[in-house]
Amino acid sequence: MDFLSVLRIGLQGLAVHKVRAALSMLGIIFGVASVVAVISVSEGARGEVLKQLAALGANNVIVRGIDWRADNTVAREKKKTARLRSDGLTVREADAVVSACDLFIAHAPMRKVFVPVRRGEATVSGDVVGTTPPFLQVMNFSLREGRWLNEADETVSRRVCVIEDAIRQEVFKTASAVGESLVIDQEPYVIVGVLESKVATDEKYDKADIKALNRRIYIPLSAALLRTTREPLSDEVHEVKFQVKPGLDIYSAEAYLSRFYETAHRMENVSKENRDYQVLVAQDLLKQVEESQKIFNIVMLCSAGISLLVGGIGIMNIMLANVTERRREVGIRRAVGATQPDILKQFLFESLIICTLGGVAGCILGVAFTFAVEHWTNWSTSLPWWGMFAAVGVSLLDGVCFGTFPAWKAAKLDPIEALRYE
């Protein structure tokens, strides 16, 4: 039997009970729509993280002090214990790492300064960060206007700062903020440069620090150390970013840093969660995000799977009813020469038509859902071409899995018994 004939017979078979066929499609439609939605939301999230990784510096290894300000007495106690072993992260030890090995091309220590920032009488919401000139290169940031902090600023702890574009827009509302000033911890700082704003951010990715990135005010590290109020027990620097040489394995650099800090902080016998620092690879942040994404994916895929299962059972049910109702037709076809494979093909094809139509409708619904998600929740989504194929493929698989039994039953009907059916 040629393809067109099978198609024609299949469509005719379904046309007899249009509503029934449409209802049996619903399960498939919702199942495929969820598959499409899962793929597009998780791919969108992945794409977003990748973009942010680029912003963070995919080639960076970050050594971060455990945040003393964590609102947690246990953390505080741990910190106190750790202080008995080491002084926390320092500039000196970061410099020592870089000079002792040939793995890094640049490094930038960062000190977060928790002090009030004002413009005139108004409070400016921004995080003050002290850092060194290589920071711009390590982070691969670019300037919108003015200049970045230089060695001279660092040497004399000059009261200059570079702000993020978001702060310029909020505070100054003018095209240029260079030459203006901000009061940081009671001292005026002159703005010498404004950074380009970072990629669109999302609350989900606080871990990646992107949101905070757009709210930063950078001052020379020496100014941060000398001019601002320092808290007891606080590390000298909160974070050091090491930029790995291109072509080198980022994980061996990470291993080197881990060993170094372990020795320097005398933490060989201390378990990882009790140490006063952690070594992070930017790419690991992606893994963390993917890990949390995974739960969402599993839940959604389970619901998609259940929909497809229920849809498949619905199709099997409908097809079994079809086969029973159309036994006489099977008998007639067999009497005029249809073979068992011909009958099997005919009924299997009907299931496949239901599933294909359901799959396509599901894709459309899924895409609509994806747009709705993007529109209402601000999540970014992206639907790769393979997602569509996967969704329709899954629905076809559903058709084959659940359509074979009814089709086989039809094919195995005894022609005479079938012809006797009223």
Add this chain to the structure above:
Amino acid sequence: MIENGGLDMPRPIPLPDGHGAGDAVIEIRDIEKIYQLEGGPVHALKGISFTVRRGEFVSIMGQSGSGKSTLLHVLGCLHKASTGTFLLDGVDIAALDDEQLSRIRNEKVGMVFQKFNLLSQEDIVHNVALPLVYAHVPRHARLDLARGALELMGLGDRLHHKPTEISGGQSQRVAIARALVTEPALILADEPTGNLDSRTGEEIMGVFQALHRMGRTIVQVTHDREKAEYSQRIVHLKDGLIEKVETVERPRQAPIVQLGAKAKSLN
């Protein structure tokens, strides 16, 4: 009298080449059919032998339970006999598997049923073309052949009617067209007038007689003596055995049916 009944037609269906009346289309020897039922085996046919030659019009008669339906199913290759030999147009049916049997049904047997057995969702031209779908005939060719067969049956202007839109007599003509379309060696009819009034029944007998005159081999199964007398020979079955074979000296003659002309009952 019948004059030129089957010959005056737009599309004559020729006899297969190289065969005149005389060679056997059906040759059965000691056919038995045993059904294994819950209550024990049932001997539906207990050893039947007869031959139908090409071009013959034969009736098989018997009361219900005589085994005539079983014999029809065996002759139509819908079931195989339990024992015995059955040569259909020279092919040994006993040796065939289910797929080959399907092919034989498609190529060598055209079945006409009491209840017409047309597919209600298809129009009549597609109903007639149905066997050609399974014979792998290309779409255009099969619609042409179906149209030809329907024109022969006088239904050339009803091609796209649904079976529900035509009368019983017309439905049976469609069924006959479907049986003819593959040019089978044998036309096998199961009580072909059982669902028709007597006038229409007679008309269908006229169609069979016209086909017979064209050289078609026809076997009909009937319980109606009068309808059996339209054929040349009657095989009487009783209790799964042949009771007697009767030659009809003067077959009944149905009113003239002009194949290819518009069917009378269309009006």
